[in-house]
Amino acid sequence: MFEQTFKNIDDVLWKEAGCTTELDYTEQTSWLLFLKYLDDLEQERALEAELVGKSYEFIIDEAHRWSSWAAPKKADGTVDHDNALIGDDLIDYVNRQLFPYLQGFKQRATSPDTIEYKIGEIFGEIKNRFQSGYSLRDALEYVDELRFRSQQEKHELSHLYEAKIKNMGNAGRNGGEYYTPRPLIRAMIQVVKPKIGDRIYDGACGSAGFLCESYDYLRRGFDFAQPSGKLTTKELEILQKHTFTGKEKKSLAYVIAIMNMILHGIDAPNIIHTNTLTENLSDIQDKNRFDVILANPPFGGKERKEVQQNFPIKTGETAFLFLQHFIKMLRVGGRAGVVIKNTFLSNSDNASRALRQELLSSCNLHTILDCPSGTFIGAGVKTVVLFFEKRPLSEAEEGFPFDFAQGTGMPLFSQGNPLTEGMATQKIWYYQLDPGRSLGKTNALNDDDLREFVELQATFAESEHFDFAQCKNAWLVDIADVDRETFDLSVKNPNKAEESTLREPQEILDEIAALDAESAEILAGIGGML
Numbered sequence: 001m002f003e004q005t006f007k008n009i010d011d012v013l014w015k016e017a018g019c020t021t022e023l024d025y026t027e028q029t030s031w032l033l034f035l036k037y038l039d040d041l042e043q044e045r046a047l048e049a050e051l052v053g054k055s056y057e058f059i060i061d062e063a064h065r066w067s068s069w070a071a072p073k074k075a076d077g078t079v080d081h082d083n084a085l086i087g088d089d090l091i092d093y094v095n096r097q098l099f100p101y102l103q104g105f106k107q108r109a110t111s112p113d114t115i116e117y118k119i120g121e122i123f124g125e126i127k128n129r130f131q132s133g134y135s136l137r138d139a140l141e142y143v144d145e146l147r148f149r150s151q152q153e154k155h156e157l158s159h160l161y162e163a164k165i166k167n168m169g170n171a172g173r174n175g176g177e178y179y180t181p182r183p184l185i186r187a188m189i190q191v192v193k194p195k196i197g198d199r200i201y202d203g204a205c206g207s208a209g210f211l212c213e214s215y216d217y218l219r220r221g222f223d224f225a226q227p228s229g230k231l232t233t234k235e236l237e238i239l240q241k242h243t244f245t246g247k248e249k250k251s252l253a254y255v256i257a258i259m260n261m262i263l264h265g266i267d268a269p270n271i272i273h274t275n276t277l278t279e280n281l282s283d284i285q286d287k288n289r290f291d292v293i294l295a296n297p298p299f300g301g302k303e304r305k306e307v308q309q310n311f312p313i314k315t316g317e318t319a320f321l322f323l324q325h326f327i328k329m330l331r332v333g334g335r336a337g338v339v340i341k342n343t344f345l346s347n348s349d350n351a352s353r354a355l356r357q358e359l360l361s362s363c364n365l366h367t368i369l370d371c372p373s374g375t376f377i378g379a380g381v382k383t384v385v386l387f388f389e390k391r392p393l394s395e396a397e398e399g400f401p402f403d404f405a406q407g408t409g410m411p412l413f414s415q416g417n418p419l420t421e422g423m424a425t426q427k428i429w430y431y432q433l434d435p436g437r438s439l440g441k442t443n444a445l446n447d448d449d450l451r452e453f454v455e456l457q458a459t460f461a462e463s464e465h466f467d468f469a470q471c472k473n474a475w476l477v478d479i480a481d482v483d484r485e486t487f488d489l490s491v492k493n494p495n496k497a498e499e500s501t502l503r504e505p506q507e508i509l510d511e512i513a514a515l516d517a518e519s520a521e522i523l524a525g526i527g528g529m530l
Helices: 003-015 022-051 086-105 116-125 133-143 150-169 182-190 208-219 233-241 251-264 317-327 350-362 445-462 505-529
Strands: 200-202 246-247 271-272 290-295 330-341 363-370 383-390 425-430 474-478
Touching: 003 022, 003 133, 003 150, 022 116, 022 133, 022 150, 022 251, 086 116, 086 133, 116 251, 116 271, 150 200, 182 208, 182 290, 182 383, 182 445, 200 208, 208 246, 208 251, 208 290, 246 251, 246 330, 246 363, 251 271, 290 317, 317 330, 317 350, 350 363, 350 383, 363 445, 425 445
Parallel strands: 200 246, 200 290, 246 271, 290 330, 363 425
Antiparallel strands: 330 383, 363 383, 425 474
16 A cells, blocks of 8 residues: 555655755654654544533644655645645755754653653754755655554554664664664564563664564564454553663664554553663662663674673673673563573683583573574574573672673682582573574565464463474573583584585585686697607
């Protein structure tokens, strides 16, 4: 219904000089969609109030409503081009009047939880990149064709918007920071099994893929294949207002996350624009903790010294700081699924060893999923997914037991005790995902690739008598067999012989060409001798 409209909007953005990348396309589409959504929402609320004889107080004043400046209409419902701003007048209005007005909502809002605050936050972080008022007028008229009134309309728009986010992720490294393959997210959710009433958290939410997919999972009655579940009014209210929390540092990702959650059905998303890592772990109280954490924190980044001071284990690696944050933010009995680069399992530096020790001792690290190369388009590293549950800590154990990086304290297991003593983790189930093909832009990970993992993980989780003969990609590691000095958790599949890495086709072709050239040179030399 709306697919052609999205294509038309993309065509306009492609021709616009101020928009040069997929990131720009998504950003500009997002603020236009947000204002159109807000107008539809307010019109719907006003109609509902009128039907019961009440008045409705609009959030946006009349002069700045969509119907006044973006799409003024004639009596017959067509666009009133005589009164519609266009060209330089439109650009001047948007930059000098509309955006400053919307930015002011942040100061006028009563609390950060309100839609007014979100409006101010969004328009304080992005800017209008349209330079041509004629291009903007075309885009406005296309966006005006979209409708957010019914669940079916929102469902279609959410799919189209997800496709746009995916394209942005495929466009380059920066866009890829915001996109985690949805089949992987869905598999992680099915392992962690959130339920109605759980508080779900992603402290590095990007485009809010984990939160959106979790909402779909719960809304459909814990089955992605179901069109929708039969939830009570109370359960729906819990999902809307008391379930999801996300935090995001980057402005564009923050805007995209809010728009993505709105399109999936969350009217006022609880996405907080902040640098999660600036929070001091010692300040986190039980009321701040969550039942479920699902995340793919950025890796490869570096944090400043003052940020590292918030963490017991000092390291500049962003992903390792996030993992400490997630362990601390998980309530006792809570479940987590966290994507991290696979070198975390084997790095020999003090911080990595200390963090692995802390994870094994404070949480039950029950499953490690080893993802193949190409799972994340454009990422040059391999990743694993850690699945763990928080165990109760005694008062003596509260906090991190040892800081290798600082060289202070005593290692928790250096007392001559068995390695399993005091450990939350006893056995780790590994699964090495092998889709049987090379993954890439045109051959991405899909739900079928992960079906066996999800099914076997559930079997393993429910029984100690898992039949490993049925799957050569799965194996079990007893924590007593883990080296107590290194805490090395490397993926070493005992069911597979060492395999030589297959070369890329282009590398083989280049070698053939080099050999042909060498042969031709030798033949020419022989011919000269004759």
